[in-house]
Amino acid sequence: MPDTASPSPVAVAPVLITLQLNGEPTSVAVPPxxxxxxxxxxxxxxxxxxxxxxxxxxxxCTVRIDGEPQLAxxxxxxxxxxxxxxxxxxxxxxxxPHPLQEAFARVGAAQCGFCTPGMLMSASAYVDNLTLQxxxxxxxxxxxxxxxxxxxxxxxxxxxxxxxEEVAQVVLDRQREIEESTAxxx
Amino acid sequence: xxxxPPFALHQPTTVAEAIAxxxxxxxxxxxxxxxxxLLPNIKLAQTRIQHLVSVKFxxxxxxxxxxxxxxxxxxxTALQDLADDEDVRxxxxxLAFAASRIGSPQIRKMGTLGGxxxxxxxxxxxxxxxxxxxxxxxxxxxxGTECHxxxxxxGCVASLSADTVPPLIAYGAIAEMVSDKGxxxxxxxxxxxxxxxxxxxxxxxxLLLAVEIPLPEPTTxxxxxxxxxxxxxxxxxxxxxxxxxxxxxxxxxxxxVVSALGPRPRVLPLNAMAGRxxxxxxxxxxxxxxxxxxxxxxxxxxxxxYRRERMVxxxxxxxxxLAGLPERPLAQQA
Numbered sequence: 405m406p407d408t409a410s411p412s413p414v415a416v417a418p419v420l421i422t423l424q425l426n427g428e429p430t431s432v433a434v435p436p437x438x439x440x441x442x443x444x445x446x447x448x449x450x451x452x453x454x455x456x457x458x459x460x461x462x463x464x465c466t467v468r469i470d471g472e473p474q475l476a477x478x479x480x481x482x483x484x485x486x487x488x489x490x491x492x493x494x495x496x497x498x499x500x501p502h503p504l505q506e507a508f509a510r511v512g513a514a515q516c517g518f519c520t521p522g523m524l525m526s527a528s529a530y531v532d533n534l535t536l537q538x539x540x541x542x543x544x545x546x547x548x549x550x551x552x553x554x555x556x557x558x559x560x561x562x563x564x565x566x567x568x569e570e571v572a573q574v575v576l577d578r579q580r581e582i583e584e585s586t587a588x589x590x
Numbered sequence: 591x592x593x594x595p596p597f598a599l600h601q602p603t604t605v606a607e608a609i610a611x612x613x614x615x616x617x618x619x620x621x622x623x624x625x626x627x628l629l630p631n632i633k634l635a636q637t638r639i640q641h642l643v644s645v646k647f648x649x650x651x652x653x654x655x656x657x658x659x660x661x662x663x664x665x666x667t668a669l670q671d672l673a674d675d676e677d678v679r680x681x682x683x684x685l686a687f688a689a690s691r692i693g694s695p696q697i698r699k700m701g702t703l704g705g706x707x708x709x710x711x712x713x714x715x716x717x718x719x720x721x722x723x724x725x726x727x728x729x730x731x732x733x734g735t736e737c738h739x740x741x742x743x744x745g746c747v748a749s750l751s752a753d754t755v756p757p758l759i760a761y762g763a764i765a766e767m768v769s770d771k772g773x774x775x776x777x778x779x780x781x782x783x784x785x786x787x788x789x790x791x792x793x794x795x796x797l798l799l800a801v802e803i804p805l806p807e808p809t810t811x812x813x814x815x816x817x818x819x820x821x822x823x824x825x826x827x828x829x830x831x832x833x834x835x836x837x838x839x840x841x842x843x844x845x846x847v848v849s850a851l852g853p854r855p856r857v858l859p860l861n862a863m864a865g866r867x868x869x870x871x872x873x874x875x876x877x878x879x880x881x882x883x884x885x886x887x888x889x890x891x892x893x894x895x896y897r898r899e900r901m902v903x904x905x906x907x908x909x910x911x912l913a914g915l916p917e918r919p920l921a922q923q924a
Binding site: 416435436437438439442455458459460461463466472473474475478479480482483485526549550552553554555 | 591592593594595596597598599601622624625626629630633634642644646693694695696697699700821822823
């Protein structure tokens with residue numbers, strides 16, 4: 405059935421919603437047809453989340469919603485009512501960069517940098533979910549699978565995989581140290 | 591930058607409320623679940639509506655439940671949850687695999703089974719900006735009268751691109767819809783029509799609630815194969831589900847479901863082949879069968895004749911997997 409929508413405009417008054425944005429309770433009025441990406445960038449001035457293809461192909465608008473990487477360009481803002489949204493602005497703590505951000509800078513994982521915020525959000529979800537119990541080994545193919553929704557046209561991905569691999573290794577090493585230190589106790 | 595035009599978003603918390611919204615605004619309304627297909631289509635003015643009804647807050651549309659005879663999968667179950675569900679992986683491995691190959695990690699967390707079934711058809715002449723389509727003079731699916739895929743064609747042949755549909759049909763899935771007129775149940779196979787402008791016959795008033803799949807007999811096995819250029823993000827360019835029924839290596843029935851052709855999947859029953867051994871010879875025969883009976887069109891990327899040959903290769907590989915043979919015998923010899 406071809407679309408035969410009537411031209412009469414519908415009422416699209418902004419709706420007041422509350423959400424947890426980078427850990428802060430946030431109340432904001434937003435029109436129903438705004439995406440989360442528009443709310444972040446144009447409503448709240450959080451321009452760290454980038455606007456790329458705007459149709460779900462490139463992944464540069466990736467944010468974490470209730471911890472899971474999702475696409476802000478294809479999420480209606482009203483649908484994140486009462487949920488936890490994390491953007492790249494919330495990645496560092498107390499003005500210090502996140503270990504992933506440090507690793508990206510150290511190994512040269514960013515060239516033009518446009519994909520970097522989305523890469524960081526997908527990578528942070530991957531790193532946060534690492535546990536020794538699930539898998540004690542860091543594998544590049546697992547990292548590549550976790551980042552498979554984020555396109556980069558500059559780096560060829562190698563440095564990005566290396567940066568995430570280094571951080572993942574540190575995370576698992578720390579878990580191993582904690583495990584060994586608690587095991588030694590009488 | 592692609593912006594959405596204004597629309598009203600209804601966010602019901604009960605199914606009754608949802609179907610009331612759908613009835614009040616049909617046909618100028620769509621159900622939105624993950625939004626990963628619908629929102630790009632609205633942004634590109636391929637879909638024009640004034641009302642969206644969200645299923646995000648409808649609890650009963652989420653999750654997988656098992657009865658004595660069926661697995662019931664709620665329409666708003668996320669594709670990644672479907673791919674990870676132990677019961678689905680165990681009982682319907684081809685469906686879990688198909689779900690795991692859709693889009694990207696983000697899209698699988700957002701997109702849902704109901705959304706994949708309802709995925710709009712795709713075509714190189716429609717998945718473009720409105721300006722691009724206007725410059726071409728439109729097509730049968732977009733404010734025009736000419737088909738650029740089939741010159742002189744009178745019906746839209748845009749491609750069904752949903753990865754879950756071939757395995758759902760192969761497993762004999764039943765879809766359950768509800769509207770203000772009551773509940774309707776139909777085999778997933780019967781939802782699809784040869785009309786790319788409206789290929790999934792779920793009425794605008796109807797809400798897809800769930801899909802029920804009969805628990806397969808141990809003698810029934812299905813393999814889904816998708817070919818696309820990239821391992822992630824891409825829609826299928828070749829899409830086949832092969833179902834073989836039979837014990838002790840002898841075929842008793844089954845079907846091949848070929849998709850990424852036109853708007854409707856091609857379902858080829860294998861009853862006439864009953865009694866044949868499940869072996870390399872059968873792999874070759876079924877490859878020839880799909881070559882003769884299913885023809886990819888120049889509607890999605892990549893050369894149609896190449897995709898036709900590739901379809902044969904994927905069917906052979908599926909049969910080899912089911913026969914316990916190496917998937918690529920030539921590579922093994924090399």
